[in-house]
Amino acid sequence: MRIESARRLRDLPRNSFATTAARIDGLVRSGEDVVNLCQGNPDLPTPPHIVESLRTEVLDPATHRYGSFSGLLALKAAIAGWYATHHRVELDPETEVAILFGAKAGLVELSQCFLDPGDVCLMPDPAFPDYWAGVALAGARTHPLPLRRENAFLPDYTALDRATRERARLMFLNYPNNPASVTAPPEFYADTVRFADRHGVLVASDFAYGALSFDGEAPVSFLRADGAKEVGVEFISLSKMFNMAGWRVGAVVGNREVVAAIDLLQEHYFVSLPPFIQRAAITALTGPQDCVHELSKIYERRRDVFVSGVRDVGWDLDVPRSVFAWLPTPGGEPSVAFADALLDRAKVAVSPGRWFGGHGEGYVRVSLLAPEERLREAVARLARFR
Ligand SMILES: Cc1ncc(COP(=O)(O)O)c(C=O)c1O
Incomplete structure (x- = not known):
């Protein structure tokens, strides 16, 4: 029997992040050191007082x-x-x-x-x-x-x-x-x-x-x-x-x-x-909100590391006001081709602007949700790649 999905499912766009995540996983499994700046997934742990609260609450049978x-x-x-x-x-x-x-x-x-x-x-x-x-x-x-x-x-x-x-x-x-x-x-x-x-x-x-x-x-x-x-x-x-x-x-x-x-x-x-x-x-x-302020400070430092590093290699970008850098591709190169080449040759994963719509063309999105040393490594690889 041929099982056909409903039109609403057939019309659903594919999630490009999922496809690329599988490609990055493949590279990592084959031993490559990929700097993954593709997804917006926080790399730091949940603050301990929140984890502790979960541990306490889950022991209360009322929550089951x-x-x-x-x-x-x-x-x-x-x-x-x-x-x-x-x-x-x-x-x-x-x-x-x-x-x-x-x-x-x-x-x-x-x-x-x-x-x-x-x-x-x-x-x-x-x-x-x-x-x-x-x-x-x-x-x-x-x-x-x-x-x-x-x-x-x-x-x-x-x-x-x-x-x-x-x-x-x-x-x-x-x-x-x-x-x-x-x-x-x-x-x-x-x-x-x-x-x-x-x-x-x-x-x-x-x-x-x-x-x-x-x-x-x-x-x-x-x-x-x-x-x-x-x-x-x-x-x-x-x-x-x-x-x-x-x-x-x-x-x-x-x-x-x-x-x-x-x-x-x-x-x-x-x-x-x-x-x-x-x-x-x-x-x-x-509870206490200092963890949120500290997190903002960490992201700000990472942003500064990335922005100054990228500018030092002669690549201009606007200063990000969030956890992503929106980086113009050199000479307006198509974003998918640029991101593919960057992953293939420099093993740095970024998200092509095209994934976010036609007006994202000519940009790539770089996630700053990675430790400072990985961002420095990404900048070094970008410099060599250029
Ligand atoms: C703009 C934007 N909205 C919403 C979300 C989803 O947030 P949540 O984890 O609460 O589903 C994200 C996650 O990356 C996001 O970038």
């Missing part, structure tokens, strides 16, 4: 049972508390916070909740590829919002034609941006709320890197803008905040209709996260 469908109210309160303390944003834990299996899951679920087949979703280009996957699963279409260097990698809403503005139902934004590594100023979010309100576009702000600050400047939350909760939501993640990528804890906060819709969908997919993980996540959010 099904939890409540939408998760622990105490975790939602901890998330609301984090927003109040760090961003002066007030949230009602009962109605304005939904717990996610990592931000990734919610970013895909959102399109299924709010897009019908044929609807238009405004999509930054370049963008984190999971946004496309959700839109494809919903049978909807994307319309690009080009992020150009001359526009500080912010979308220009005035460049959209009238028909697109009227048809768009959802829009993704992501600052600090992966891959372009820039932050967004508050005025941009004020503009975004005006645009969204006028055209009835739901805003999804992906704030997965929002807890890490560079050069003493904390990233601004979209929800700080007046009226933001009327038109949108924000996604946060504990993955990068506390090196908890494997624990899969995220949240979507803001507009209560959106929160309710995500909770409804998740009621059918999951019975929220394991209770012991939720309890340890409360410890993370309500």
Whole structure:
């Protein structure tokens, strides 16, 4: 029997990271020393007090049972508390916070909740590829919002034609941006709320890197803008905040209709996260936060090592404001060919900009989630490669 998958699965884009990860694994197995700067996977461990909290919680048999469908109210309160303390944003834990299996899951679920087949979703280009996957699963279409260097990698809403503005139902934004590594100023979010309100576009702000600050400047939350909760939501993640990528804890906060819709969908997919993980996540959010500041400092030092090393070999780049460097390829060389050659000849793995959309062409993304000595080694290999 020939088993054919549904069209929605056939239309799903392949995850380029998974394919390259397999290639890198192959090289490593054959004895090559690959400097892997491809994925955004934190290399440092979760702080010990959070691990200790998990160890304690998992011993309580109450955490072995099904939890409540939408998760622990105490975790939602901890998330609301984090927003109040760090961003002066007030949230009602009962109605304005939904717990996610990592931000990734919610970013895909959102399109299924709010897009019908044929609807238009405004999509930054370049963008984190999971946004496309959700839109494809919903049978909807994307319309690009080009992020150009001359526009500080912010979308220009005035460049959209009238028909697109009227048809768009959802829009993704992501600052600090992966891959372009820039932050967004508050005025941009004020503009975004005006645009969204006028055209009835739901805003999804992906704030997965929002807890890490560079050069003493904390990233601004979209929800700080007046009226933001009327038109949108924000996604946060504990993955990068506390090196908890494997624990899969995220949240979507803001507009209560959106929160309710995500909770409804998740009621059918999951019975929220394991209770012991939720309890340890409360410890993370309500406990000492110096580990987050220390992490930002570590990333800042790594960034400085990489930027100065790359500039020393005559290669210019903008100073990253997140954990990635967005590096122009020499002479605008196609990004896939350049990244392939770099892996083949220098054994340095980076992500081609093309993976993040057509406007990512001419760049590669270099992850700074690797120890300083590996970044120095990568720079030395880049210099020889050039
Ligand atoms: C921009 C962006 N959003 C969301 C995520 C996913 O975060 P989580 O680990 O919470 O699923 C990532 C992970 O790399 C990311 O880069």
